[in-house]
Amino acid sequence: MWLNWSPDGKFLAFVNSRRIELLSIADSTTRPLTAPPDRGMDDAPSFSPDGGRVAFIRASAAGVVADLFVVPVTGGEPKRLTFDSSGISGPPAWTADGREIVFSFTRGGPPSLWRISASGGTSRPVPGVVMASQPSISRNGNQLAYVHQLFNNNLWRVTLKDEKHSQGPPDLLISAKWDNARPHYSPDGKRIAFESDRSGYSEIWACDSDGSNCGQLTSLRGVAGAARWSPNGHYVAFEFHPKGHSEIYVVEVPGGLPRGRWSRSQTQIAEGLIGHEMDNGFISTPTEEVNAFSYGRCRSMVDPRSR
Secondary structure: OOOEEOOOOOEEEEEEOOEEEEEEOOOOOEEEOOOOOOOEEEEEEEEOOOOOEEEEEEEEOOOOOEEEEEEEOOOOOOEEOOOOOEOEOOOOEEOOOOOEEEEEEOOOOOOEEEEEEOOOOOOEEEEEEEOEEEEEEOOOOOOEEEEEOOOOOOEEEOOEOOOOOEOOOOEEEEOOOOOEEEEEEOOOOOEEEEEEOOOOOEEEEEEEOOOOOOEEOOOOOOEEEEEEEOOOOOEEEEEEOOOOOEEEEEEEOOOOOEEEEEEEOOOOEEEEEEEEEEOOEEEEEEEEEEEOOOHHHHHHHHOHHHO
């Protein structure tokens, strides 16, 4: 699941039941923005710089082939921009002027970055960028972050009892250090939030735009990802997957602990949660069931003005 803030900070775009929905931060209500075909799914929403449109990926149910679409925030029929029916990796990124969209897809070769007019037309490659995915463009438009994909082969060792039988299970001998994925620039272009498993778990990290001063923002000891800065640069929203289901968190930056939590189940019912910050992490006490994404119940934990 991918998340994206509207430029004015009033909405979060997210994926729910194969479609894009908008969550109002003011009153916690949600409304559908897209309606994919029966055998399709919409994913990876990205607001335009003016907040008037959302670019997203529409894929087959298996997620094997996909194309790029744009839909007005007010709703309506999405406009299809690409007709390649190829694999697209990660959410698209708008240029700062809102005229073009940069995205990663495979066209008869390894994944690379391409750009296309937001009104449609012929896509063209971004020069010198190959084996790349998950682009993010700084707000001033002069910096592009992306994932450069390198494939590492791990070496395993098996101790043999004889020529046909092993003495035990294989041992991992040499492996890659860690994976870094899904970067996202802060609004001022000075920081990048990303997910990394360098701590042994997939957590949210942040670093300076030149890659220095990396710091760990979360310590949830699970699978966290899809980090997205709020428009004011004070918070990072991200997804977390404890025990097989999906939740949305917000972490205050700087700081290492989430200040609120929203939980979504298969039945679209969420629990309102009141959090208690502890020295050893973050625990939550469930209260009553409310409609999906109970932001208001956690507002005091994410809005400094209400503390």
